[in-house]
Amino acid sequence: MSNFLGSHAINMDAKGRLAIPAKVRESLAQACAGRIVLTANADEERCLLVYPEPEWEILRPKIEALPNMNKAVRRLQRLLLGNAAPMEMDSAGRILVPPTLRNYAHLEKKLMLIGQGKKLELWSEERWFAWLDESCGDEDMPPEMEALSL
Amino acid sequence: MSNFLGSHAINMDAKGRLAIPAKVRESLAQACAGRIVLTANADEERCLLVYPEPEWEILRPKIEALPNMNKAVRRLQRLLLGNAAPMEMDSAGRILVPPTLRNYAHLEKKLMLIGQGKKLELWSEERWFAWLDESCGDEDMPPEMEALSL
DNA sequence: TGTGCACGAGTGGGAAAAAGTGGTTTCTTG
């Protein structure tokens, strides 16, 4: 079972290629033999999601099956399904991010790749740091979280 | 069961390596055979958390399982999971702090390592002393704490 | 009680290996 952790600063070159860090590449190799699915994130943060293919294939039917009379559901479907792109790495372990997605997440040269357990998130560096600084807020948290002791 | 106490002033060299004090190294050796996980702290204090691996593996599933439609949960996950880095010591008992984390906690040369029972905290010396001065706070406390008699 | 020796902890640097980068050519597709 895949388990992505940690954050990595990476660069995208002029052709839109980005080199997956070697550590992550290993995790991906064993999680999905390098077959990944890249898509847009649905929440207010404009980042991309990177799923190992098997993980995506668990999630995809669930999204498709949601009753879509609801507006939030339609939004989720349009973003997640409508942006999904299967990817494979080149011989140097790089992937080519489609312009649509590059644009959606405002990706320029400097990016951050963030491990989130089953998946990874891909952020523009600028937006990632902005997000870190911003939301220190005391949002209300669910009881499961209040009970945690770090 | 691990039980880290006390504080230690330590230095990080130019390559981002830091020597774990011998005393702590012994505790770590028996708690986790030297296998530790380093991650970011979730609250407003920008310090790092040092977990013995077994301790981290208790915590990690709990964090991953939180319902992440909630904003505070996503923040916690991005910080804790998204910064977690498994570490092993080199032959001299040093660990290499990843640049991302070094940056997050504003670590420069002089650091403080603070025992917190089942984990350790790693602070920039400057920020540690600043925090000591500042936080005399009269926050409101939970009933468990009110009941304490020191 | 003071001096010196020895061991262990901490520090720094250097060499080998691996990872990341950029460009060129070939292939595919519109």
Next chain:
DNA sequence: CAAGAAACCACTTTTTCCCACTCGTGCACA
């Protein structure tokens, strides 16, 4: 036929691992 993508190759930079040195502490013996 042109434009963009994929594959390949070669180079540069970073990382990692290991070894050697120094500093401080403690112990022993004079």
